[in-house]
Amino acid sequence: MDSTVTTGADENIWGGGNRPLAASxxxxxxxxFLVSDALTFSGFLASYGFSRFKFIETWPIxxxxxxxxxxxxxxxxxxxxxxxxxxxxxxxxxxxxxxxxGHRLQKTKVIWYMFLTIIGGAIFVGSQAWxxxxxxxxxxxxxxxxxxxxxxxxxxxxxxxxxxxxxxxxLEEDRVGHEKKNGVWFYQxxxxxxxxxxxxxxxxxxxxxxxxxxxxxxxxxxxxLLTREESLKKIKDGALVVEGANLVRNEYGSRLxxxxxxxxxxxxxxxxxxxxxxxxxxFFNVIIGTYERRGHYEMVEKVGLYxxxxxxxxxxxxxxxxxx
Amino acid sequence: MAHEHxxxxxxxxxxxxSNTQKIWGVLVFLTIVTAVEVALGITKPAVMTQNSFLGMxxxxxxxxxxxxxxxxxxxxxxxxxxxxxxxxRRAIVWTPIFLVAYLVFILLFEADYIYNVFKxxxxxxxx
Numbered sequence: 295m296d297s298t299v300t301t302g303a304d305e306n307i308w309g310g311g312n313r314p315l316a317a318s319x320x321x322x323x324x325x326x327f328l329v330s331d332a333l334t335f336s337g338f339l340a341s342y343g344f345s346r347f348k349f350i351e352t353w354p355i356x357x358x359x360x361x362x363x364x365x366x367x368x369x370x371x372x373x374x375x376x377x378x379x380x381x382x383x384x385x386x387x388x389x390x391x392x393x394x395x396g397h398r399l400q401k402t403k404v405i406w407y408m409f410l411t412i413i414g415g416a417i418f419v420g421s422q423a424w425x426x427x428x429x430x431x432x433x434x435x436x437x438x439x440x441x442x443x444x445x446x447x448x449x450x451x452x453x454x455x456x457x458x459x460x461x462x463x464x465l466e467e468d469r470v471g472h473e474k475k476n477g478v479w480f481y482q483x484x485x486x487x488x489x490x491x492x493x494x495x496x497x498x499x500x501x502x503x504x505x506x507x508x509x510x511x512x513x514x515x516x517x518x519l520l521t522r523e524e525s526l527k528k529i530k531d532g533a534l535v536v537e538g539a540n541l542v543r544n545e546y547g548s549r550l551x552x553x554x555x556x557x558x559x560x561x562x563x564x565x566x567x568x569x570x571x572x573x574x575x576x577f578f579n580v581i582i583g584t585y586e587r588r589g590h591y592e593m594v595e596k597v598g599l600y601x602x603x604x605x606x607x608x609x610x611x612x613x614x615x616x617x618x
Numbered sequence: 619m620a621h622e623h624x625x626x627x628x629x630x631x632x633x634x635x636s637n638t639q640k641i642w643g644v645l646v647f648l649t650i651v652t653a654v655e656v657a658l659g660i661t662k663p664a665v666m667t668q669n670s671f672l673g674m675x676x677x678x679x680x681x682x683x684x685x686x687x688x689x690x691x692x693x694x695x696x697x698x699x700x701x702x703x704x705x706x707r708r709a710i711v712w713t714p715i716f717l718v719a720y721l722v723f724i725l726l727f728e729a730d731y732i733y734n735v736f737k738x739x740x741x742x743x744x745x
Contacts, residue, residue, distance in 0.1 A: 315706040325710055336718040340725050347729030348736070352744070357659070376656040380649065387645045390696045394637050441745035510744075515667055531745065595698075602696040606689055613685040617659045618678045 324596045328603045331565075335607050338558050339614050345550045352443070352509035354547035355517070356616045362428050375616050378421045379608065382566075385414025386605040389573075393598045396591025401580065404594060408577040411601065415570040422563045429555065432538030433457065435487070436545040437494060439531040444547050446507040447498070448519060458535070461504050462489040463497035487535040498529050509547050555615070562611055565604045572597050624700050627691070644695045651684050 315322065346353050357371040364374070392407035435458035437445040447456040467490060489497075498504055506525040510518045520528055536545045544552035576597045585591045625640050626633045627647075634640035658666070658677060666677035694700045699707050736743055 314703075315709075316703050317706060322706075325706070329710055329714055332714050333717060336714065336721065340718070340721045343722060344725040344729040347726050348732045350730075350733055372656055372659050376652065379652055383645065383648050383652070386692065386696055387641055390641050391638065393698075394641065439745060441743060443744055515662075599697055602692055605696070606692045609685055609688050609692065613655075613681050617655060617681045 318592060320592065320596055321599070324599050328599065331603065332607070335558075335561070335610070338554075338561065339610060342554045342558060342614065345548075345554065349548050349550070351511055352548060353511070354509075354551045355511070355515075358517075359429070359546045359551075360425070360616065362433075364424060372616060374421070374425070375612065378418055378425075379612050381414055381418050381421070382605050382608050385411045385418070386602050388414065389598045389601045393591070393595045396585070396594040399586075399591070401583070401586055404580050404591060405577070408573060408580060408594070412570055412573050412577060415566055415573065415601075419563060419566050419570065422559060422566070426556075426559070429552075430538050430540065432545045434545065435459075435489075435535065435537040437491070437529070437532035438534040438536045438543060440533045441531075442543070442549060443509055444536065444545060445528060445532060446517070446545070448505045448507050450503045450505050450522070455507075456504050458489050458494055458537070461497040461501040462493045463500060465490070465493050465496065467492065487537050489535060491532060491535050494535055495529055495532060499526070558611055558615060562604070562607055565607065569597075569601050569604050572600065623698075627695065640695065644691050648688055648691060651688050655681060655684055 317325075360375055361369050361371050362374065363370045388407045388410040392404050392411060395403035395407060434446065434455050436447070439445060447458070447461070448454065449456045449460075502522060504525070505522060506520045506528050508518045508520065508528070512518055534543075536543050538545060539552040539555075541553055541556065543549055546552065576593055579585065579593065580591075585593055623637045623640070625635070625637065627640065627644065632643065634643055658680065662677065666680065667675055669676050671679055693711070699710065735741065
């Protein structure tokens with residue numbers, strides 16, 4: 295309402311209708327959300343840093359945990375995560391190409407680029423699911439001490455990690471996994487690992503080629519390898535056989551490591567998943583011509599912002615969880 | 619909304635003819651940076667892991683700096699921050715940077731303190 299007398303257009307600044315940031319409402323709100331979401335992720339990563347600095351001398355080394363590539367056997371640290379990073383960056387590129395085509399109102403191009411973006415996102419989420427499954431299954435197995443520390447096993451001659459199956463002795467023990475269906479009064483209990491603590495300990499004692507590796511990191515940045523004598527002394531601390539990972543304990547080391555892995559990559563994976571869903575909705579809207587009729591493809595740009603943000607977060611997760 | 623794009627990166631060192639070309643150029647750059655990161659992460663050159671600067675290994679400094687470089691190009695070119703008004707850009711970028719820097723500072727300091735308590739105090743936790 296311009297009820298006052300104005301002498302020129304320049305003095306109309308308080309009359310309303312100004313757009314000081316030259317961005318639409320929807321875009322600003324998307325940025326608003328992204329900034330707050332960035333703070334949530336920063337909170338996660340900062341608390342990861344907190345726990346890591348707290349246990350700086352015993353934190354697991356990510357290179358030794360994430361060594362698997364689907365369909366290949368062997369030790370390939372980081373390769374698969376690097377591939378996932380590349381997939382996500384690539385789908386970011388197709389997204390930004392879709393936005394670019396949208397600016398020029400080229401409907402067919404937008405459809406194809408959106409389609410490729412969705413495929414990239416799906417590959418990423420699938421890879422993450424596979425990574426979770428591998429992480430949960432574990433590969434070598436370890437012992438946990440009363441203090442909650444992890445003891446891992448190494449072959450003395452080759453220096454390679456030794457799996458429990460490599461040396462555990464099969465004893466004639468009554469190791470029946472209790473299940474609810476077999477017992478009238480049985481409700482729940484701990485699941486049994488493949489080998490009992492006794493079998494691992496006895497196997498360890500009778501196999502001189504196996505050494506124990508503790509969580510402590512040496513000055514060279516590697517885990518401490520005990521001598522055979524120290525190992526024999528240390529094995530007495532073992533209290534539990536641990537295989538794979540869950541939220542309570544994991545065979546890789548500090549318990550918090552698995553917790554943060556699940557929470558940070560899980561929260562990010564959830565973002566990718568919802569990003570794929572939103573992309574699919576927009577994709578079909580483009581196909582049925584909603585934005586063609588509207589005259590602009592700003593909706594593609596807004597979902598694009600979200601998608602790039604997911605990529606941006608992964609860049610940080612990749613660095614702080616896998617590299618540093 | 620204005621649709622014109624700023625088509626130069628590296629402070630004008632590299633100029634592109636079209637927005638599409640710029641996108642591919644940024645992709646190439648980001649891929650190279652990621653490849654360097656992974657290569658360093660796998661080889662872990664001794665020079666970079668043995669020496670440290672301000673209490674952190676040189677290698678980790680490189681990782682963090684390269685990450686920020688990547689984040690810059692994703693935000694500036696993929697999220698079009700380069701084409702937005704500077705007031706919007708500053709509001710988006712400096713708010714989280716300030717808050718996160720503060721949070722990280724207090725948390726890491728506190729964590730280091732707890733680490734020393736565990737190490738020097740009469741608390742037995744590694745048994």
